[in-house]
Amino acid sequence: MLHHLVFLLGMSLVAKEIFATSCCSQGQNALCYFCNLTEVPHVPKDTVVLLLSFNKIRQVNASSFPLLEQLQILEIGTQFVFPVTIGKAAFRNLPNLRMLDLGDNKILNLDPDAFVELSNVHTLRLYHNSLEESILEEDYLRDMISLEYLDLSGNKIKSLRPHRLFYHLKSLQIVNLKNNHISTLCEGNLDSFQGKFFILFILNSNKFYYTTSMDWAKCGNPFKNIALDTLDLGGNGWDADIMQHFCTAVNGTSIVFLKLSSHIMGPGFGFKNLKDPDNHTFAGLARSGVRLLDISHGYIFSLNPYVFQSLGDLELLNLHYNKINQIQKQAFFGLRNLGTLNLSYNILGELYDYTFEGLQNVMHIDLQQNHIGVIAGNSFRDLTRLKMVDLRDNAIKTLPSFPAMITLHLSDNKLVSVGNQRIHATTFLNLERNRLDNLGDLYMLLQVPDVQYILLRQNRLSYCVKSVDVIENNQLVYLDLGENMLKLVWDRGLCLDVFRALSKLEVLHLNNNYLTTLPQDIFSGLTSLNRLNLASNLLSYLSPGVFPESLKTLNMSENQLLSPALELFMTLSVLDITNNRFFCDCTLNTWTAWLNQTNVTLAGSENDTYCLLPPVFTRVPLSSVALDGCNEDELQKPLQFSLFIFTSVTLIIFLTAVIIFSHFRGTCFVWYKTIKGALLKERKQAIDTSAYKYDAYLCYSNRDFEWVQNSLLKHLDSQYSEKNRFTLCFEERDFLPGEEQITNIRDAIWNSRKTICIVTRQFLKDGWCVEAFNFAQSRYFCDLKDVLIMVVVGSLSQYQLMKYKPIRVFAQRSQYMQWPEDHQDVDWFLNNLSHQILKEKKVKKKSSVLEMQTVRTIS
Template structure:
């Protein structure tokens, strides 16, 4: 456990660090700001001043902190009769000296701040002539006992507030002339070194009333051995409004001895916070307060007692029984785990009890016995899981109980309340108990059944229900629901009500809430609103639907009484402005507006409506199309959108025409697919008629044959029927080509390889009919090699490959001559459908007549197609 002195020093250091940090931050803020005097205020922060500057005579406030002023004397200030506030705190020098009559030219000064100067040297007559001064701040000035023992404050007859905190005062014996400071109401001696205070030390304060006196964090009575009987009552004949002796490390014995010593002294508010009374959790050798600890305060008229932030583990019987006038008791942040029977006996006038941030686990029927007048009990941040049925039964004047952040699973009986805080517990259902609250907080629990709302809304006189951050996802409507609701405020935000309404459950949950004025349904994943969901809400004025997934609002979904609607953060694309006509305040920011002509009505309404739009106009922006993404609606114009009405007849005509053309085109495509062979025949006939049956004959001067047909002998019959009869001129006069093939044109007795070579070199093109038999025939493969050699010799693409049958590309690539060809040229495949043969033969004829020269450029072969049809 940290000793009180260390604890006090830690707090002092934290405050000094905060002060220094604040000054450094202020330096950054004001460094770039010129020092000025205007509007009767003279501001000179961080101006590197070493002397008091001249300011206008009508100055009312004069601020000189954060400079380098070392000395202030009688000649430092001109006559400033209107000056009321002077601040010369925290100078960046080692010391500041205040000379004799330094402020005599400031006769009406009311507030003087000299605080946070590291070493302040005061002349005994420094404050003469300041008869109107009411506030004097001398905190953090390293002042010693002399500041009180000498007559520094003799002329301060109007002084009300004296701050001497964070100095080096060790003994409290004020000068007798302190008695003349009749107006003094507050003396702050916090963070000094006063270790003992006995009778007679404060005689100069006798006769003063309503005095606020702070001796917080002084280590008072902690380390010194005190003879309490000899020390006497240090507060005799002093009437204290507030006495702050907290953070002095007082245990039970010191508190008891002090209470006995000051017996009979009038104290309205006693602060004993940050004490070390109590066993804590496990220190059984340290005493908790008992019925004698505060007994000495019985005749003090104590009305407020603060014993927060300590180690009290058990409230023993009658511990406060002598404090019969107590109205306010603060036990916040102790280690209270047990409240013994009769712990609050004698506190018949207590109005407020704070037991928050303790270790209570259960409330019994006797826990609050004796608190007949209590109105407010704060029990938040304990570990309360069980509450007996009659725990609050006899508290007839109880109006508010705070049970937030505990472990309650069942709503307790709360018969006389107006306000009940039960948020952040473990409630899973609402069992109807005796509750008479007007304000009921059930936020952050585990409620899942939306049907509980029917029960809660029938609590007599209920007006406010908070159900935010529960788990509403299904609904079982209870029987015998009666219309008896006075509800005016309902918060159902951050639940999962979408799951309820998507199954058409409890769609009448709001129908009987005729007096409801405010409804929160934000963050409920809603995509649509059932059409009659708000039926019966005749008084609804404000509705919050923010952060849902709504993309459409149907007309008439909101009640006519609605004036304030928050629908920000949804998925609205092009909302109908007619939905918003009755509203006075509307928030439609951060939606997903589709900025085309369908949004023109909303844009027109936004530009003409008197409805107040919440949020920034820049937050109402387009999301689609991408060209308008992020553009605020306020910058858009839709002047051309009215042309749609004019163009409607034309649009209809275009639609009909397009539909007819599309149907005809699809019909033609279907007919062509099924009769494409016939169509090709007719195409050829029409072409012959139109061009007078003129044929283009190949140039015979250069080659003997138009093409050499290379195939396997086993395929001759198929080649003859499929190609020769349709292409070779000797088979039919209608054919245009002179073809060379082995069975007719090879010279008998001639070497076969010579015949192949002659056929290739005397023909314009070589056509290889590649079948499975072709790939097995060595002569055919050799002919393919010869044809490719001519390709590289003449730089002409003279080879045409026609693949017949079900040969795959993988099977073709296994043969090197074919693979070499396929790497530089495309092959033709014999059609499987009979009606495509005519088209194929026409294409093959075109290939025979087309001469493709190969141009060598930068060692890369490029094909340049030059059509030369003889």
């Protein structure tokens, strides 16, 4: 039984070793994160990097590592068990180790001889290990003569008095003591560091000088005889008094970059409990040669006069994330060498003419994330070396005046127009996310001769009123007009020449502009265009030749392309057509073949370039669509047959309708009148009987009376039928007996609205009829009204009619009516005749001026 237990225990240890080894990546770099290791695993002898963090290794001793002469980087941090113990000479078999990371082990127990024989280590990380000041005060690091970087942040060090062994660590340049509990640092504490030059010395977030009874005169200069490139003392919560005492204490110490961020100088907004720094606060730094000063993340409300007067060597001043609302006159006095000023994330509301006085050499000013709404006209006037101004995310409504510079950021403001304010020699102009709605402002911005980059994304460009044209030979290479409403501009035919003079433009963004079409020749002037962004529009069709030949990169994603012309994309290098609405029928066959063999780089995933229609191909990638049997002739046969059927049916219907109408046009006319009366409830036009006794006088030959009575009177005269609407006058009924014939004819003509002459062969032979025709024409010239209606009945030729002068004169000025030969046209003719009776037609009076003629006298 015992030998079975021994066997099982041995097998478990072997399995554990096998699984642990398999968790680690093989090769010269052994990554063994999260492998549940409880001891250092066996690795190849040529391992260079060994990473053992995130395991459960409790102890490392002299036997943990075999001889690994090539190992240079070792990481045993963040173990999930604690304490972690590092025994005597634990790393003696790692003679060429360069970096040792034992950080974040919560509790780390170090043997005094743990780091012996590590003469080549240049980086030692011991952060977050609950180490106390003994790690520095004793000789743990005596053999690390090559040490350059020591990280002891996040421990429990309360005092700082390094062991004298640090005299011999000549290479030490970076010390990180952030987040410890060091309360005091005075002269003599760092004697072991004297004579050294530190690239970075971090004492951030300790508890320096919290004691109110601090004797500054006795404390002295803790950095005496020490030179510092960067000294980080931020996060210690110093007010203006402590800041002044410290600056006085380090008088004369060489410090290039002094970080004093996360302080409590200043009262903030609405308070007066703490004072702002004044002209004495930084006076002690006058001989320190400080070139970079960071006093960000505080509560400074007002920059008082001469506050920085002692910092004549300062090149960068960082004041962001304070509560600065006021900049007094002469606040920047003495900063003759300042090149960069950061005032971002404050609460400045306005800039005055005196705001930047004394900054004659400043090149970069960061004013983003303030509340600036008003800028005086001369605020930047004397800043002749200014290259960049960042005014993003303020409340500026009017474009201020700027001197010549390279970069101007005005995004996220409230600009509604650029007006006529001139910007001099600006290369980069950012006006994104403002309230510009006139595309004509772009013409004004293009008057700047040196501008190369213009950003107008996320404005409201929706109309165009321009006062100037784009200057020739401009230098613009980048233009962003994305996320506007250019569709409203171009659909009205406005500003179609906006790109015509931009011959050097290389990049153009027109995405998210609701474009449904591209105006013809809109890109004709862009001879250098290399990249075009038309994404997220509503484009469904692209006309051939719309893109310039120089175009190499095109983004057409998220449009509504159905079957774009392939030749548009043949010359491109990069194409994005993802998330469109492709209709995958046989017309797209050449497209799918091209996609599978083209050298053009297709952006995005193949799965995002898919068919939307027909349903059988929905969401199928274009490259995977199989369109078999797409012969062009076969494809056109159904269309040709459909067109033949449609044309034939249409022609047959048309001919049938013509034949039916020609044979039954009379019936059709009756139906038309019946339907029109029923639907429109047409009312008969009332006849004015006050002016005339009769509606019409029928003039005809006595021999034609029977025909006239049957064909006209029975259908028109009201005495023949109640359905008839006209009161007609004719000889047999209405002429007075015994009266002269000529008198009856004259009275009938003048008492009737119209005279209807029924011209037949008998009419032409009847002298009284011809005389009546003459009387009717005489009334035409007297009343200047077309009162004569001539109806020709029978087969009278034009020649027979024209032999009679009265008829010839009438035919030259008016049209006569012909009685229809087909009986089914009679109703239509009677209807037309009724309209002629009621129709009033005025005749223009001819000039009465007569040409005088010479009368020859006969003797």
